[in-house]
Amino acid sequence: MKEYKWIMFLLLPCIVTLGLTNQYYKKNEWKPLFNGKDFSGWDTYLAPPLDDKGKELSNIPVGLNNDPNHVFSIANEGGKKIIRISGQDWGGISTIEEYDNFHLQLMFKWGSLTWGQKKGKKKDSGLLYFAVGKHGADYGAWMRSQEFQLQEGDCGDYWGVAGGMEDIRAMKKSDSEFVYNSAGQLYTFSATSNVGRRCIKGSDAEKPSGEWNMLDLYCHGDTSVHVINGKVMMVLTHSQQMDNGQAHPLAKGKLQIQSEGAEVYYKDIRIRSIDAIPAGLLK
Numbered sequence: 164m165k166e167y168k169w170i171m172f173l174l175l176p177c178i179v180t181l182g183l184t185n186q187y188y189k190k191n192e193w194k195p196l197f198n199g200k201d202f203s204g205w206d207t208y209l210a211p212p213l214d215d216k217g218k219e220l221s222n223i224p225v226g227l228n229n230d231p232n233h234v235f236s237i238a239n240e241g242g243k244k245i246i247r248i249s250g251q252d253w254g255g256i257s258t259i260e261e262y263d264n265f266h267l268q269l270m271f272k273w274g275s276l277t278w279g280q281k282k283g284k285k286k287d288s289g290l291l292y293f294a295v296g297k298h299g300a301d302y303g304a305w306m307r308s309q310e311f312q313l314q315e316g317d318c319g320d321y322w323g324v325a326g327g328m329e330d331i332r333a334m335k336k337s338d339s340e341f342v343y344n345s346a347g348q349l350y351t352f353s354a355t356s357n358v359g360r361r362c363i364k365g366s367d368a369e370k371p372s373g374e375w376n377m378l379d380l381y382c383h384g385d386t387s388v389h390v391i392n393g394k395v396m397m398v399l400t401h402s403q404q405m406d407n408g409q410a411h412p413l414a415k416g417k418l419q420i421q422s423e424g425a426e427v428y429y430k431d432i433r434i435r436s437i438d439a440i441p442a443g444l445l446k
Contacts, residue, residue, distance in 0.1 A: 193268075196418070196432040199244045200237070202256060207235050209254035209422075210304035217280035224299055225252060234422050245430040248288065248422045251278050253304040255419045257294060263415035267292070267380040267434045271313060273372045274426025281424025285315040286372065288427045291324055292380060292387070293402060293416035301325035306419055307404055311380055311389050312364075313427070315372060319364035319389045319396025321352060327413065328353030329387075330401040331362045343397035345446070353405060368394035375430075381440045385414050388444045395444055 196204065209225035225231070235256055238247040248256075273286045281287060291308035300307050301324045309327045312320035321329060330351050333341040341350060341358055343365035354360045368391045370376050379390035385403070389396040404413040420429060 193433045193435045196258065196434055197246060197430070202235065204259055205256045206259060207254065207256050208298040208304070209234065209252045210299060210302065212252060213279055215279050215282070219303070224303060225254070227298060238428065240428075240430075243430070245428050246420075246432075247274070248420065248427050248429070249274075249278075250276060250281070250286075250288075250422050250425040250427065253302065253421075253423055255291070255305055255421045257291075257298075257306065257417045257419040259417075261295075261416050262292075262382075262418065262434060264383050264436055264438070265381075265434050266437050267378075267382075267418065267432075269378050269432040270375045270430045271378060272375045272428050273315065274428060275373075276426035278424045284424075285317070286425035286427065287314040287421075287423045288425060289313050289322070289421040289423065290378065290380065291419035291421065292382065293327070293404075293413045294419045295404070295413065295416040296325070304423075305421065306417065307413075308416060308419060309387065309399070309402060309413070311378065312361075313378070313421075316369070317364065318369050318376065318378075319366075319391045321362040321389070321397060321399060323353040323356075323360035326354065326405040327360075328356065328403045328405055328410065329362075329399040331397060331399050333362055336363070345398065349400075351401075355405060362397065364389070364391075364396040366394055366396060368392040368396075381437065381444060382414075383437055383440045385412060386440060386445075388440055390444070398445055 212220045234249050236247045290311040294306040294308035296307045307325040310322035332347040334344040334347040342363045350358050381388040387399045402413045403410045
């Protein structure tokens with residue numbers, strides 16, 4: 164009996180730790196956002212068609228859940244279903260649900276095709292988060308949101324979309340270029356800011372075109388962290404939106420993945436709730 168009690172005494176810390184670990188993951192269980200079969204849980208939206216110079220051929224959007232050119236489709240890679248976005252028309256897929264206080268993770272890689280005004284240029288897409296309001300608010304294609312830029316050589320940049328605005332520490336590179344630096348000055352980036360709506364990532368971790376990259380986005384309250392292949396690109400604070408000349412908090416919304424003139428593939432899209440952003444990411 165004494166021997167049994169002694170063994171239990173030694174095992175107790177392990178049992179307690181295991182219980183806390185299981186409890187943590189139960190609370191923060193990953194939820195897949197792509198079911199591997201179709202676009203259940205997502206809407207598609209396409210802007211008015213454009214010519215090769217980016218001018219509208221019509222002022223009427225292709226619209227919601229209408230995709231005559233099959234811009235959004237399901238492809239097969241090694242027996243696994245993945246999302247293909249051709250980029251032929253501008254627009255995106257957006258979640259039906261809204262999210263806040265989350266960790267989002269996905270994989271992406273570039274295809275070979277480029278279209279229209281983007282033909283022969285950097286391949287471009289993007290993850291929009293805290294997406295709210297009307298479809299087509301920006302360039303006739305996207306909702307008001309914050310953008311985690313996905314573009315060859317620029318993955319991890321920030322763009323304020325249709326009124327999205329963030330405070331980011333950065334160093335001034337030129338009158339029109341500001342680069343993230345955790346020790347830099349705090350600037351407000353938005354379409355109406357005197358520094359513009361783009362902040363350039365502070366480091367680089369992209370893989371060669373055609374290889375899979377991992378994106379992690381952490382959002383808690385009004386703070387976000389952009390991560391590419393395990394490396395922090397920037398920390399963003401005070402997420403807001405400009406509406407009728409007034410700034411309001413923007414900390415919850417849909418997720419939207421862009422079609423922007425380039426072929427791109429996505430897979431393993433999943434999300435989980437978080438109680439805080441891991442401290443190591445905020446340094």
